[in-house]
Amino acid sequence: MKGNMNNMMKQMQKMQKKMMQAQDELHEMTFEATAGGGMVTVKANGKKEIIDVEIKEEVVDPDDIDMLQDLILAATNEVLNQIDEKTNDTMGQFTKGLNMPGMF
Template structure:
């Protein structure tokens, strides 16, 4: 019985290392989303940090600031959703079949 416990601990350590590597890889990824036909582009890393925002001069209209704000919000929300989806897909591979609280997602 002690041998089984040692094997299980080794397997858990291997899985933990794989999970940490996968999480590091996710953090290094770059995600990009745009709105308004590319008029606004938001870039973020896998840590959900916005690293760049590009706004086309054509969409900057002092008389229609609301539209610009909506485009920035749409692109930002889209890029965050991409990161969350990728994180859930990647990290979910490690929690399949486990009965973890909160669905086992990170």
């Protein structure tokens, strides 16, 4: 019985190390989304930190600030969704079959 417990603990430690490596790799990735046919581009890293926003000059209309705000929101939300999907795909492999509520 003790041997099985030690073996299980080693496997859990190995899985934890792989999970941490995967998370580190995710944090280093860059994600990009656009809105308005490329008029607004938002880039973020895997930590969900916005690292760049590009706005084409022709979309800047002082009389239509609402449209520009909508484009920025749309691109930002899309890039954050991309990060969530990649995180769930990557980290989900570690919880497959474990049936643990609240885990990815």
